[in-house]
Amino acid sequence: MDSSGSSDGGGPPPERIPRAGKYRSAWKILKEEVEGIGSMKRPGTDVPRETDVLIIGGGVIGSSVAYWIKERNPKGSNVVVVERDPVYSRAATMLSAGGIRHQFSIPENVQLSMFASEFFTNIKEHLSVIHESPPDIGFNHQGYLFLAAPRDAQKMAENVYMQNELGARVVLLTKSQLAEKYPWLNLDGVECGSLGLEGEGWIDPWSLLRAFKQKNISLGTKYIHGELVDFEFLTKQDHGAGDRNLRLDSGVIRTKDGREHEIRFSVVINCGGPWAADVAEMAKIGLGDEELVYPLPVEPRKRFVYVTHCPDAPMLDFPFVIDPSGLYVRREGYGGNYIVGKSPASEEEEPDIGNFEVDYDLYDEQIWPAVASRVPAFNKSKLKSAWAGYYDYNTYDQNLVIGPHPYHRQMVFACGLSGHGLQHSVGVGRAVSELILDTDYQTIDLSRFHFDRFINNTAIEEQKIV
Ligand SMILES: Cc1cc2nc3c(=O)[nH]c(=O)nc-3n(C[C@H](O)[C@H](O)[C@H](O)COP(=O)(O)OP(=O)(O)OC[C@H]3O[C@@H](n4cnc5c(N)ncnc54)[C@H](O)[C@@H]3O)c2cc1C
Structure with a gap:
């Protein structure tokens, strides 16, 4: 039944995992990567001894973080991205549906999406690389139409008001307006709808990731083909507080030849996507006491x-x-x-x-x-x-986790986006760059999404996780 996982003639596919968008097989992507399509160099296994910024995970979030740091501070920061699967066969990014919507119930999510629309519309200005064809991410401009049952109609009207206040263009449609505009829709159980008039649609996720990587490499970011398998710690002055005396110092990277390399960092960004909690655990997050009791509540679904x-x-x-x-x-x-x-x-x-x-x-x-x-x-x-x-x-509130860990302040999160990370990658990457280069948010204030909310029990629930 699944035609998209089929072989491309050069041998059996390593996985029956089709790619989102144009249904090319993971095998074809692998072949392209191996043949070094375009100028995108394959990630190396040559691990430097130290870096200013170590990014774990080279999906769209890690690649966006790298982009913003180097774009804003090209000469000032060394950035290394560690990615264990350079063909991204299981990465959320590659398997995404690519949708962008301004219709969220949380203002910061609306702002992140609006920024993404602007960035995607002008992608050539942002991600073009000299001597390469300009990036084309196939931005299909088409509004989302959310349909609301009677019990949700009031909330939908409030959301539409808030979205428009933030500058989005979203219109509320009554049932009769819906019937007139979309005669092919069955409106049983529907009270009203909200339609995005501008900036919404979908893109090709692989093309976005590829454009970020190509740009990052041109800006001097180093992609390493390897897996973070552990962290090394320095012991802080001993006050008898067990794990609380440990300071993150370096990452242990296993490259495909099986060798392990230690890389020291000033800051490590956890962009491990569905596996971000494994990365956090290596820093004893969720395995210690006090702030380290709380695990990162992110898992693959x-x-x-x-x-x-x-x-x-x-x-x-x-x-x-x-x-x-x-x-x-x-x-x-x-x-x-x-x-x-x-x-x-x-x-x-x-x-x-x-x-x-x-x-x-x-x-x-x-x-x-x-x-x-x-x-x-x-x-x-x-x-x-x-x-x-x-x-x-x-699993806590289906929203972004960003910012430093309250104890391991050298670990900054950028994960847990739960189904809207492709569109929010651009704003999240910029926000992380602000935390690192400016020490605080300069554009969209995302402090509500810090890890502290798991400790203080202040969930931020988005209404519709689709
Ligand atoms: C079916 C589906 C539909 C979706 N639809 C949409 C949509 O319409 N709109 C939208 O905005 N979002 C959508 N999303 C969500 C979006 O794709 C994700 O939120 C986003 O891609 C997350 O990016 P990421 O870089 O954090 O994760 P990933 O793309 O998964 O990248 C994380 C990377 O980290 C690497 N990694 C993990 N641990 C280690 C380690 N220890 N060492 C080295 N590397 C490591 C992994 O190999 C992986 O490549 C969808 C997701 C899915 C699965």
């Missing part, structure tokens, strides 16, 4: 994206539809294809993360009937392919 062909759906006039149930459907290209998905409604429904298998029964039994009920044209749709990927899921 498997999500499925289904690609279906529906010749009868209205294509160009089809917004990125978010059903009140959390089901989403959007156009993919112009050939009658759509992508569809839905996060589980409860913890009990969370899929097993032990493999990357796609649950096709879920599609047949729940997803397809739900999308066909909302858009009856999908009764005649046909599943073409599907993929599974891990959300970098913050």
Whole structure:
């Protein structure tokens, strides 16, 4: 059923993991990487002894952090990115649906997305590299259409007001306006909708990551193909406080030849995506006492994206539809294809993360009937392919974790974005650069998203995690 994981003629695919967007296989990506497509150099295994900034994880978040630090301070900071999987076969970035929306219920999330739209629109100005073709991330401008059940209508109206106050262009539509504008929608159980008029849409995640990497390498960032396997500590003056006397000093990087290298750093940025908690644990976060008691609440959560062909759906006039149930459907290209998905409604429904298998029964039994009920044209749709990927899921409040750890202040987090990290990568990278270069936020104040909230119990709940 999954055509996108097929081999490209040069041998069997190492994984049946299709790439988001244009469905190229992980094998083809691997081949491109190995052949050194374009000028993007392959990451080396030559580990320097020290660096100012060590970034763990070279996905879109780590690469954005590297970009902003070097872009703002080209000569002042050495930046090393450590990535264990240079083909990103399991990285959230590569398996993302690529969506950008301004319609969040938390103001900072709206601001981060608005900044992303501006950056993506002007990507060539930001990420072009001399003697290379300018980056093209395939920004499809198309608004999200959130549909609200009667019980959520008031909250939706408040959100739309707040979004517009922040400069987003979002309009609230009554049920009759929806019926007139989208006659192909079944509006049973819907009270109203909110439609993004500007800046929303989707991009190709791989193209964004590739553009960041290419730019970063041109700015002098070093990408290392290796895995962080441990940290080394210095002992602070002994006050008999156990782990609290330890100061992070260096990372131990295992390269593919099996050798281990120590690299000292001034600051280490945890951009480990779905695996960020493993990186935190190596610093004894969650394994010590006092502030070190609290683990980083980020873990992989498997999500499925289904690609279906529906010749009868209205294509160009089809917004990125978010059903009140959390089901989403959007156009993919112009050939009658759509992508569809839905996060589980409860913890009990969370899929097993032990493999990357796609649950096709879920599609047949729940997803397809739900999308066909909302858009009856999908009764005649046909599943073409599907993929599974891990959300970098913050189990505490499904939101970003940023800023220094309260004890290990040399570890700065940039993780836990739970399904909106692609669009927020740009603003998060800039914010981390502000913390490092300016010692505080200069643009969007993200201090509410610091680790302290797990200690002080101040969750920041976003209303819709789709
Ligand atoms: C199915 C799906 C759909 C999504 N849809 C959207 C969407 O529409 N819009 C949106 O904004 N976001 C979306 N997201 C979320 C978004 O993709 C992620 O939030 C974002 O890509 C996270 O980027 P990252 O760099 O933190 O993580 P990743 O891309 O996972 O990168 C982390 C990297 O860290 C590396 N790493 C981890 N530990 C180590 C170590 N010890 N040593 C060396 N390297 C290490 C890993 O190999 C990995 O490459 C989606 C995600 C999925 C899975």
